[in-house]
Each structure stands twice: as C-alpha cells, then as structure tokens.
Amino acid sequence: MTERLTTEDADMNRELKKEQTRARIKEAALALFSEQGYETTTVEAITKQAGVAKGTFFNYFSSKDDLLCDLQGIFAMNEVGKLKGTPGPLVPRLQLLVFELVKRFEMNKPLTRALFQGMLATDAALELHNRLLADLSEALLPLVLQAQENGEIRKDMPPAMLAQQAFQTYFGTLVIWAMEAGDEPLATRMTMTFELFFKGIAPQ
Amino acid sequence: MTERLTTEDADMNRELKKEQTRARIKEAALALFSEQGYETTTVEAITKQAGVAKGTFFNYFSSKDDLLCDLQGIFAMNEVGKLKGTPGPLVPRLQLLVFELVKRFEMNKPLTRALFQGMLATDAALELHNRLLADLSEALLPLVLQAQENGEIRKDMPPAMLAQQAFQTYFGTLVIWAMEAGDEPLATRMTMTFELFFKGIAPQ
Amino acid sequence: MTERLTTEDADMNRELKKEQTRARIKEAALALFSEQGYETTTVEAITKQAGVAKGTFFNYFSSKDDLLCDLQGIFAMNEVGKLKGTPGPLVPRLQLLVFELVKRFEMNKPLTRALFQGMLATDAALELHNRLLADLSEALLPLVLQAQENGEIRKDMPPAMLAQQAFQTYFGTLVIWAMEAGDEPLATRMTMTFELFFKGIAPQ
Amino acid sequence: MTERLTTEDADMNRELKKEQTRARIKEAALALFSEQGYETTTVEAITKQAGVAKGTFFNYFSSKDDLLCDLQGIFAMNEVGKLKGTPGPLVPRLQLLVFELVKRFEMNKPLTRALFQGMLATDAALELHNRLLADLSEALLPLVLQAQENGEIRKDMPPAMLAQQAFQTYFGTLVIWAMEAGDEPLATRMTMTFELFFKGIAPQ
DNA sequence: GATGAATGAGTTTTCATTCAT
DNA sequence: GATGAATGAAAACTCATTCAT
Incomplete structure (x- = not known):
C-alpha cells in the first residue's frame, strides 16, 4: 500500500501529521495554561503533555511567546x-x-x-x-x-x-x-x- | 551622641529610618515596574535603584510577590x-x-x-x-x-x-x-x- | 526516457549528480563559514543554502566535522x-x-x-x-x-x-x-x- | 575575635575572599581548557572544578566569553x-x-x-x-x-x-x-x- | 537517494532567596 | 539592621543526528 502512494499523497500525509502535531501542542498548551497560568507553564511541560520531544516544540513555534501570539x-x-x-x-x-x-x-x-x-x-x-x-x-x-x-x-x-x-x-x-x-x-x-x-x- | 538619645528617641529614629527605607524600596519598584514590567524587574535592580543592598530587600518584604501585594x-x-x-x-x-x-x-x-x-x-x-x-x-x-x-x-x-x-x-x-x-x-x-x-x- | 539510458549512462548520470550535490554542499559551507565562522554555521543553514534537505547532508558527509576535514x-x-x-x-x-x-x-x-x-x-x-x-x-x-x-x-x-x-x-x-x-x-x-x-x- | 574586626577589616576579608574565588575559577578554567579545549569546556564543569556553584561563575564573569577575554x-x-x-x-x-x-x-x-x-x-x-x-x-x-x-x-x-x-x-x-x-x-x-x-x- | 519531522542531550544564563559577616 | 557573595533550581532554546516515508 505504501508504495501505491504517489508523492503527493505522501506529502499530504506528512502535511496532515504536521497539522496534527501542531494542534496537539496547542491543545496541550491551552490545557496547561488554564491549569497553571502562562508564566508558570514551561515549554517542557507542554511538550510532555503533547507527547512530543522538547525540541519539537521549536519546530513549530519559534518561541514560547510565538505560541502565545498564535493562541x-x-x-x-x-x-x-x-x-x-x-x-x-x-x-x-x-x-x-x-x-x-x-x-x-x-x-x-x-x-x-x-x-x-x-x-x-x-x-x-x-x-x-x-x-x-x-x-x-x-x-x-x-x-x-x-x-x-x-x-x-x-x-x-x-x-x-x-x-x-x-x-x-x-x-x-x-x-x-x-x-x-x-x-x-x-x-x-x-x-x-x-x-x-x-x-x-x-x-x- | 547616639547614646544621649533616650530609648524612645532612638526607637523613633530607627522607626523613621525603617519607614524611609521601606518607602525608598517601594518607590524604586514602582519606577522600575513602569519601565520594565513586573516579571522583568529583578529584586537586584530594585535595591540598586533604592540604594540599598540586595539582602536588605528581604528585611522589608518576605518575597518579591509580597512587595507586589503591598503595592x-x-x-x-x-x-x-x-x-x-x-x-x-x-x-x-x-x-x-x-x-x-x-x-x-x-x-x-x-x-x-x-x-x-x-x-x-x-x-x-x-x-x-x-x-x-x-x-x-x-x-x-x-x-x-x-x-x-x-x-x-x-x-x-x-x-x-x-x-x-x-x-x-x-x-x-x-x-x-x-x-x-x-x-x-x-x-x-x-x-x-x-x-x-x-x-x-x-x-x- | 530514463529507461532508454543504458545502465552505464544512468550510472554516470547518477555519479555526476552526486558529485554536483556534494560540490554544492561544500560551496554552501564555504560561503557560510566565511560569513559566520565554523561553529556558528549550522548544518541546516548549509543545506538550505545548498538547496537540499537537511538529511541529504548526511548522505554525503558522516558529520559536520567530516565536512570540515573534507574542506x-x-x-x-x-x-x-x-x-x-x-x-x-x-x-x-x-x-x-x-x-x-x-x-x-x-x-x-x-x-x-x-x-x-x-x-x-x-x-x-x-x-x-x-x-x-x-x-x-x-x-x-x-x-x-x-x-x-x-x-x-x-x-x-x-x-x-x-x-x-x-x-x-x-x-x-x-x-x-x-x-x-x-x-x-x-x-x-x-x-x-x-x-x-x-x-x-x-x-x- | 570576629567582633574585634573593624568594618574595614571585614571588607578586606571579603575582598580577599572574592579575589580568591575569582582566582579559583580562572585556574579551574585554565586547567579544563588545556584538557578539553575552549568550546568543549562548559561553565558547569569549570564551576565544579572550582568548587563553587554554577551561578557563582556569573557573579564574576558576565559570560564564558568574558572569562576568555580575561584569560x-x-x-x-x-x-x-x-x-x-x-x-x-x-x-x-x-x-x-x-x-x-x-x-x-x-x-x-x-x-x-x-x-x-x-x-x-x-x-x-x-x-x-x-x-x-x-x-x-x-x-x-x-x-x-x-x-x-x-x-x-x-x-x-x-x-x-x-x-x-x-x-x-x-x-x-x-x-x-x-x-x-x-x-x-x-x-x-x-x-x-x-x-x-x-x-x-x-x-x- | 532525498526528504524533513522528530529527537533530546546539552548549554548558557537568570534570579529569588539565604546567610555568614 | 545592612551587606553582598554564594547558591542552585529552573528555563528557554540549539542543533547535530536519526529514520520513517
């Protein structure tokens, strides 16, 4: 099946996954912000909650502040x-x-x-x-x-x-x-x- | 000379000085908060501006948050x-x-x-x-x-x-x-x- | 069309392309090193400048240090x-x-x-x-x-x-x-x- | 004895200790630099070797680079x-x-x-x-x-x-x-x- | 062979707070 | 009561490298 996928399909899949990861991070952030406030919530906590590595956060948001702006x-x-x-x-x-x-x-x-x-x-x-x-x-x-x-x-x-x-x-x-x-x-x-x-x- | 003062006088003097120091710290904090915001202003900066040592701050306020409450x-x-x-x-x-x-x-x-x-x-x-x-x-x-x-x-x-x-x-x-x-x-x-x-x- | 090429031709083409990619990476690295120094230049920056994906770098050089040795x-x-x-x-x-x-x-x-x-x-x-x-x-x-x-x-x-x-x-x-x-x-x-x-x- | 010390004495003592701590940090840095090179040596390693806390380093040098300049x-x-x-x-x-x-x-x-x-x-x-x-x-x-x-x-x-x-x-x-x-x-x-x-x- | 998302160890740096003098 | 050196927990952010697609 995998090999049936055209490049476009694969790209779409990747795009989709990216979107999901981004969404997961944002959701995690929202959840933690509402529990602990903004300053108190660390990037590490967010990624942990989102189930991704710390570095992944910065693949999606250039900084914690950037995430806030997005939110x-x-x-x-x-x-x-x-x-x-x-x-x-x-x-x-x-x-x-x-x-x-x-x-x-x-x-x-x-x-x-x-x-x-x-x-x-x-x-x-x-x-x-x-x-x-x-x-x-x-x-x-x-x-x-x-x-x-x-x-x-x-x-x-x-x-x-x-x-x-x-x-x-x-x-x-x-x-x-x-x-x-x-x-x-x-x-x-x-x-x-x-x-x-x-x-x-x-x-x- | 100091010893000529009655105990009460000395106490008053001391009280007065304490009050002044406390006031100086608060003023300094207000000045800096309005320049840099709350989180960004450090205790050290406040004491420097107030002209006292860093440790002195904690003789007057039990914490930075305590100062804020006071303010x-x-x-x-x-x-x-x-x-x-x-x-x-x-x-x-x-x-x-x-x-x-x-x-x-x-x-x-x-x-x-x-x-x-x-x-x-x-x-x-x-x-x-x-x-x-x-x-x-x-x-x-x-x-x-x-x-x-x-x-x-x-x-x-x-x-x-x-x-x-x-x-x-x-x-x-x-x-x-x-x-x-x-x-x-x-x-x-x-x-x-x-x-x-x-x-x-x-x-x- | 591709399949018209003899195996040798294809190999040569491939070899050529590889050589070109490798060269492009090296050129990019030289350009960036001279702008920002060695430590400061990231692999990502090099690949971006070279127009290839980050992973491609490691198909050509086993590490950043390896590239340096090459250079x-x-x-x-x-x-x-x-x-x-x-x-x-x-x-x-x-x-x-x-x-x-x-x-x-x-x-x-x-x-x-x-x-x-x-x-x-x-x-x-x-x-x-x-x-x-x-x-x-x-x-x-x-x-x-x-x-x-x-x-x-x-x-x-x-x-x-x-x-x-x-x-x-x-x-x-x-x-x-x-x-x-x-x-x-x-x-x-x-x-x-x-x-x-x-x-x-x-x-x- | 302690109470015999004038303020000046105490200040000198403090000054002296400071000088010693600074010296210890520099010595530690020199030792580690010669073992591991500059980039490879972390501030943490330096302070550990010097027997002081990590934060103490920054009481003496504004950055690792600052230390280097001093050296x-x-x-x-x-x-x-x-x-x-x-x-x-x-x-x-x-x-x-x-x-x-x-x-x-x-x-x-x-x-x-x-x-x-x-x-x-x-x-x-x-x-x-x-x-x-x-x-x-x-x-x-x-x-x-x-x-x-x-x-x-x-x-x-x-x-x-x-x-x-x-x-x-x-x-x-x-x-x-x-x-x-x-x-x-x-x-x-x-x-x-x-x-x-x-x-x-x-x-x- | 190319891609680029994911990784996570590692780094510098900050700063409220403590405490010996 | 004042001082300021020492502390060390924490935090943001980096980046070479891996690997599934």
Whole structure:
C-alpha cells in the first residue's frame, strides 16, 4: 500500500501529521495554561503533555511567546466582519454576536486569565492584540455610523468612540470576570453588562 | 551622641529610618515596574535603584510577590468608605470619586499594566485584590440601595449587581486603557465610560 | 526516457549528480563559514543554502566535522610535490609556489579564520592537518637537502628543521593575517615574510 | 575575635575572599581548557572544578566569553614596554624578551591551543587581541626606528612593517607549535625561528 | 537517494532567596 | 539592621543526528 502512494499523497500525509502535531501542542498548551497560568507553564511541560520531544516544540513555534501570539487567535472576532452583510437594527445583532463570542471563554476562566497574563507579559502579543482591536474598530465603525443615522443609537458621541467603548466593554468584562474568584457564568455577566451599555448608548 | 538619645528617641529614629527605607524600596519598584514590567524587574535592580543592598530587600518584604501585594494598595479605594458620610445624590459623588481615583494612574499606563501583570501572575496578589473588591462592594452596597430607594437609579437590578458593575466598569476601563498603545488620557476615557454607565443605570 | 539510458549512462548520470550535490554542499559551507565562522554555521543553514534537505547532508558527509576535514583539502599543497620535477635553484621556485598558494585565500580572511577555527575545535581536522604537514615535509626534505648541497641555503641547520620552518612561516603568516582586523592583502604580507625567511636561510 | 574586626577589616576579608574565588575559577578554567579545549569546556564543569556553584561563575564573569577575554591577559607583554628603558642593541634584548615570554606557554601546548581556539571563536577576544597587538606595535616602533638608525637592522623596510613581522613571527610560531602533535619544547622552536628572523632583518 | 519531522542531550544564563559577616 | 557573595533550581532554546516515508 505504501508504495501505491504517489508523492503527493505522501506529502499530504506528512502535511496532515504536521497539522496534527501542531494542534496537539496547542491543545496541550491551552490545557496547561488554564491549569497553571502562562508564566508558570514551561515549554517542557507542554511538550510532555503533547507527547512530543522538547525540541519539537521549536519546530513549530519559534518561541514560547510565538505560541502565545498564535493562541491569541482565540480573541479574533471574524463575526464582527460578518455583521456588515446582515440587515436590520444594530443593537440586537450585537447582542447576538456577544452571545456567540462568549461561548468560547465560558467555563474557561483560568485560561482566559492566562491569556491576558501572557498578553500583558509579552510585548508581541500585546501589539498583536492592539492590531486586532484596530481592525475590529474599523469594521464596526460604518455600522455604528449607520445606526446613528437610523436614530438607533445616540448621535452626540463620535462613532469611533462608541466603537471603542463597545470593545472596551467586551474585553473589560472578560478580563475582570477572569480575575474574579467565583464561578459566575460569563454569559450572565456579559449580558448584564451589555444591557447597561446598550441603555447607555441609546438615543436621548 | 547616639547614646544621649533616650530609648524612645532612638526607637523613633530607627522607626523613621525603617519607614524611609521601606518607602525608598517601594518607590524604586514602582519606577522600575513602569519601565520594565513586573516579571522583568529583578529584586537586584530594585535595591540598586533604592540604594540599598540586595539582602536588605528581604528585611522589608518576605518575597518579591509580597512587595507586589503591598503595592496593590494603590488600588485601595478608601474614598469609597467616605462616601457613606456625605449627603446628597450618589451619582455625582461617584463621578467625583472616580475623578479622584483616576489621578493615581494617569500618566502611568506602563505601571498600571505592570501591576495588572503582576496581579495576574501572582495568586496572592489576585486574592488580595478580590478581597479588596469584596470590601468595596460591601461598602458601596447600602449607598446603592439608598439611591435605588431615592429613585436615583434603576430598581430592576439587584443592588449587589449594580455595585459589581460599577467596579467592573472602573477596573475594566483601567486595564483595557493600560493595554492600549496610544497615550489617550485616562481621565477622558474614564469620564466617557462612566457617562455611559450612569446613563445605563438611570431609572426607567 | 530514463529507461532508454543504458545502465552505464544512468550510472554516470547518477555519479555526476552526486558529485554536483556534494560540490554544492561544500560551496554552501564555504560561503557560510566565511560569513559566520565554523561553529556558528549550522548544518541546516548549509543545506538550505545548498538547496537540499537537511538529511541529504548526511548522505554525503558522516558529520559536520567530516565536512570540515573534507574542506581542509584547501590547505593541501600538491604543488609541493611537483617541485621535485622542476630543475633550477629552489628558492625562486618556492617563491613562485607560495605566490600560487596565496591566491586561494586572498580576499577570504573570514573563511581562512573559520577553517582554522574549525581545525582547532575538531580533533580529527587537526590530526588530518598534521598528517598533511608530515607529507609535505617529506616531499620538501630532499629538495632542501639538495639545495644545501648546492650551496643555495645554509648548511648549519638540519634540512628537516628548515622544511619545518618553511611550513611554519607559511601557515603562521596565514593564521595571523586571518586574525587581524584590517584588509591588507595576503600576498603583500606573505611576500614580505618570505623575503625575510629566505634571507634568514641564506648561506653564511 | 570576629567582633574585634573593624568594618574595614571585614571588607578586606571579603575582598580577599572574592579575589580568591575569582582566582579559583580562572585556574579551574585554565586547567579544563588545556584538557578539553575552549568550546568543549562548559561553565558547569569549570564551576565544579572550582568548587563553587554554577551561578557563582556569573557573579564574576558576565559570560564564558568574558572569562576568555580575561584569560587573554596571558598574552599581554608588558615586558615590551620595559624595553624602552634599557640601553644597548635591540636584537639581544629582544632575544631575551622572547625567551622570557616563552616560559609562560612552555609545557602548555593544549592550553595555548585552547586560547587560540577561543580567540578565533569569540569576536570580543579577537578584538581584544588586536588592540593588544596595536599597543605592542606602538611600543616597539621607536625602538625599531632607533635600531635602524644605529645600523643594527636593515633600513630598507619601514619600521612598522618590521615590528609587525616580529609579532607575527612570535604569535605565528606560538599557534603553529600549539597545533602540532609532538612535544617539542616551545623554547627550541622559538629560538630557531627568531634566529632566522634576526638574520632576515640584519642589515645588508 | 532525498526528504524533513522528530529527537533530546546539552548549554548558557537568570534570579529569588539565604546567610555568614 | 545592612551587606553582598554564594547558591542552585529552573528555563528557554540549539542543533547535530536519526529514520520513517
């Protein structure tokens, strides 16, 4: 059978395996980060958990920080981009979006905390996050403007500021929730917070 | 000469000197944290900056983490306790309070970031912070309740939740602001955010 | 098409390709050694530069040190062997020989340094070099003897010692020149040095 | 007794101990370098041999390379500076000087080799050596000039070049001798080499 | 014969903390 | 109480080499 494989097949197999190894490392990292935090988790521990050799880690990530940046992808919010295509008032759509996003972090307070921890300790990750924020703001801006024109939200604040406030509300809630001791569901908290926020940006 | 001093005088002198040394170490730490972050700043660097020997550090703080906890005192908000004594509507007094608090961090984005960084990396500091939060909530709670009764703020949310939201808004804004790249003044941002918040918790 | 080739042709083709690959690896190594030195240059970097896979390297050289030994061939001085066949006085022929040899290293101070670096760090390479030196001495010895008999060079020193001094002068100049910071041409330096040397071994 | 010590005494004691530890580390390094070469000797091995903890090494030397630079002091030739004060013809004084210098390396071929190895592998050490050479040349230059004027050595070569040749002869002999397998004494070789060199730079 | 993913021993270096003086 | 030399556990990262495909 092996000899039946064309080079392409073999390449695909190899590609596949690589993808799996990379995934295993990332999963292991996520698991350990949520147990021990970012700084406390060593590369060796990650590889051990992933079942690969220490050196293998560096075949996939140039450094521990590099892995963190990769993991920051969790914060990516492609859904924001999709908002543009959908019709109707903005606020309920945002509500829905927030609801969707929350699912990623729910039940993962320690991991969320670890990610912020890493972000604060790693310049590269912080920069990455800021770039992400800039992109998101840009995507949200026209929608906010339109919502203002529609009289859906207050007009006495610049749209950029409103967008900024939206993201601050989201991430601020996320990090503060992650820092707290209890086990209140993120969804509850986020819902509550955005309830206030939406009331705050309502017209009049 | 030294022996001319009464024991009490000597004790006071000694006490004073100790206090000064402790203060010098803390100042040095704050300065370096805001330059390099928490993890990156070494105890040796702190003592050097403070002009004392490395060993002296451990005469004043049992560990580097202990120093951090001590520094977290910056987040303490005794002013919240004082609110109780003052009369009149709550919201404007809160506005004033926030305004006061902001001054501590203004112009110190890197330090703010470093403190959160340390807090996220150090369990003891995080617990301390949570205890602080609990105390603050407890202090604010009766005021919120009264404000609800006065019809100053909405009654359809439990007062504990409103208090929680207030602190989340405050700390969330602080940390998100600290994480951002630009140099927008904290006061502006905080004012804006609380503008929305107060509108969000208004009755009706 | 491939199958049209006779076995011999195919073999030749294969041989040729192998030779080319080997050459490409050696060239790549020389280029990188002269840029970064021996220790600093990794096998991976060499293969990348050569356009082959990392594993391929070990199909051609049993180790990185083995490659270095192979490269030491640069120091080989077959020309010394050819001296035997030519007539006339020894000194001018040596002068010419040195002049020829110098061309290999001229403009390649960093590579020369890297080769010595590798030689000093690698026992195998050092031994190889010593064996080379022994062979060269053996080849030069009869010529020196004859030159002494001809009265061309001083007789009060054993010919073996004179030969040794000649090689020491050559390699010593080479390494010291390579270690220097400036960009004086090797030819100038070598000429000067041998001028003194030839005067030193002149009769009387 | 301890309490009799003044602070100064205590400081001196401490200073003394420090000096001893530093010396122990350097001795250990020299011993190991001469056994195993520079690259092969690890910092851990050095500290083990010196009987101190691994971390202690870095209290004295900022890096392994730093230690090497410190060790390069062996090549320093303060004696060259003293030549200036002594009267009489230059050549015999140089002969004597070389004889003195040789003693340091005699019987230490492996160490000599290791030092050159480290020098070739470490940019900082190489630069240091070049600076040393420049200083030495400067010190020798006026003596050479005077010797030329005295008719002691040939005038048809610039004095700077002659000085350069002298040092090249010295260091070239040193390194080539160190690279050789046998156990010929350095003194013999050096004497022989300088015999030729002095004849080479004689007038006429 | 070529490939490149996996290996893991090995290295330098850091730094909080201790403790003798 | 102050000092700073000594400690040594740990951590990130390197890289020659192997070997299954």
